[in-house]
Amino acid sequence: MLNVESLNQFYGGSHILKDVSLSAQRGQCTAVLGRNGVGKTTLLRCLMGLVAPRSGDITWDERSVLALKPHERVAAGFAYVPQGREIFARLSVKENLLIGMAAHSGAAARRIRDDVLDFFPVLRQMMDRRGGDLSGGQQQQLAIARALLAQPSLLILDEPTEGIQPNIIQDIQRIIAALAARGDMAIVLVEQYFDFAAALADRYVVLERGSVIASGDRSTVASEATRALLAI
Ligand SMILES: Nc1ncnc2c1ncn2[C@@H]1O[C@H](COP(=O)(O)OP(=O)(O)O)[C@@H](O)[C@H]1O
Ligand SMILES: [Mg+2]
Numbered sequence: 001m002l003n004v005e006s007l008n009q010f011y012g013g014s015h016i017l018k019d020v021s022l023s024a025q026r027g028q029c030t031a032v033l034g035r036n037g038v039g040k041t042t043l044l045r046c047l048m049g050l051v052a053p054r055s056g057d058i059t060w061d062e063r064s065v066l067a068l069k070p071h072e073r074v075a076a077g078f079a080y081v082p083q084g085r086e087i088f089a090r091l092s093v094k095e096n097l098l099i100g101m102a103a104h105s106g107a108a109a110r111r112i113r114d115d116v117l118d119f120f121p122v123l124r125q126m127m128d129r130r131g132g133d134l135s136g137g138q139q140q141q142l143a144i145a146r147a148l149l150a151q152p153s154l155l156i157l158d159e160p161t162e163g164i165q166p167n168i169i170q171d172i173q174r175i176i177a178a179l180a181a182r183g184d185m186a187i188v189l190v191e192q193y194f195d196f197a198a199a200l201a202d203r204y205v206v207l208e209r210g211s212v213i214a215s216g217d218r219s220t221v222a223s224e225a226t227r228a229l230l231a232i
Contacts, residue, residue, distance in 0.1 A: 001023060001025050001026065001060075001061060001062075001186065002024040002025075002047075002059070002060055002154055002186055002188070003021075003023045003057075003058070003059045003060075003062075004020060004021055004022045004023070004043075004047070004056070004057075004058050005021050005056055005057045005058075005059070006019045006020070006021055006057070007020040007021070007043070007046060007055075007056035007057075007058065008020075008053060008054045008055045008056055009039075009042055009043075009046055009051060009052075009054060010054055011042075015210060016039050016042050016210050017039050017042055017043060017046070017053065017210050018209075018211045019056070019211065019212075020039075020043060020056070020205075020207070020210070020211070020212055021212065022203075022205045022212065022215070024154070024186040024188050024203075025186055026153065026184060026185060026186045027180060027181075027182075027183035027184070027185075027186075028180060028186065028187070028202035028203060029176060029177075029180045029187040029189055029200045029201055029202050029203075030186070030187065030188050030189070030201070030202065030203045030204065030205075031189045031190075031191060031197040031200065031201035031203070031204040031205075031221070032188065032189070032190045032191075032204070032205055032207060033192070033194070033197055033204055033205070033206045033207070033226075033229075033230055034192075034206055034207035034208060034230070035192065035208075035230065036192070038207040038208055038209055038210065039209075040158070040159075040190040041083055041158055041190070043190075043207070044080065044082075044158050044188070046058065047073075047078065047080075047156055047188070048070050048078060048080045048156065049065070049068060049069055049070040049072075050070055052066075053066070060077070060078075060154065065078075074150060077152050077153035077154055078152060078154045079100075079147035079148070079150045079152030079155050079156065080147065080156045080158075081140075081143045081144055081146075081147045081155070081156065081157045081158060081160060082143075082158055083158035083159050083162065084162075085139045085140055085142075085143040086143065087131040087132070087134070087139045087142055087143060088131050089130065089131050089132025090130060090131070090132060091130065091131055092127065092128050092129065092130060092131070093126045093127050093128070093129055093130075093134070093142055094127040094128065096131050096142055096146055097112050097123075097142070097145060097146055098112070100145070100146035100147060100149035100150050101149045101150065112149065116145050116148045116149055117145070119144075119145070119148070119175050119178070120141045120142075120144070120145050120175075122138055122141065123138070123141060123142060126138065135165075136163050136164055136165075137165055137168030137169075138168075140160055140164055140168070141168070141172070143160075144157070144160065144172070148179075152185060153184065153185055153186065154185070154186045154187075154188070155179065155185055155186070155187045155188070156187075156188045157176070157187070157189050157190065158190045159190055159191060159192060159193075160172055160176075160189075160191075161191065161196050162192075162193075169193070169196060173196055173199060173200060176189065176200050177199075177200060180200070180202070187200075189201070192230070194227060197221075198221045198222045198226075201218065201221045202217065202218055203215070203217050203218075204216060204217075204221050204226070206226065206229050206230065208229070213229065214226060214229055
């Protein structure tokens with residue numbers, strides 16, 4: 001289980017995250033909702049160790065991960081699908097996928113697992129294409145597949161629907177639901193697309209200017225009040 005306890009983070013003099021607390025359990029999807037600029041990506045970068053919080057703690061199965069570097073968090077089971085996907089445009093699809101397995105060694109690290117590719121049949125036909133030649137939706141699928149190949153127990157996704165056509169959004173929703181149902185993975189999903197997040201969220205927090213202003217479970221996520229907190 002992931003626990004974020006009273007996290008505070010600053011960029012220079014700007015107080016970006018203010019006493020943010022949340023938890024995420026295996027078998028569940030925890031949604032982090034909020035408008036542009038409220039600190040969602042910064043929170044995820046803290047989870048991955050890409051920026052350091054000033055105070056607070058992040059624990060995974062009751063051990064603090066704050067001292068771990070990003071690659072050590074990957075080895076501990078954290079996988080990150082960043083906002084904007086960050087596919088290597090000049091590398092092939094296959095090479096992008098192999099990078100997802102770099103944390104593992106031995107023969108298993110050289111085989112791209114079928115159970116991951118079964119989620120993304122389109123990638124099977126595109127193994128030798130360059131990442132940069134894929135559509136936005138295909139790149140997003142590649143980014144999620146790359147993360148899954150690290151065999152994570154914590155999957156962190158930053159706005160996976162951003163700039164993606166509706167039919168692929170549906171595919172991604174089905175895949176995230178299937179991953180949560182498997183029960184072996186905690187999922188932290190940052191989203192602004194409310195209906196997508198509400199369909200997947202077992203629990204949620206709403207961020208506003210760096211603070212958690214609302215939280216709850218599946219029974220309240222779709223309420224008018226939650227929706228109103230996110231309306232522009
Ligand atoms: N590297 C950075 N340096 C300084 N300020 C930043 C940096 N990254 C983000 N910010 C600021 O921090 C705030 C939160 O940004 P971000 O976490 O990206 O929000 P969100 O993902 O919710 O849109 C914004 O005001 C943004 O301008
Ligand atoms: Mg963001």
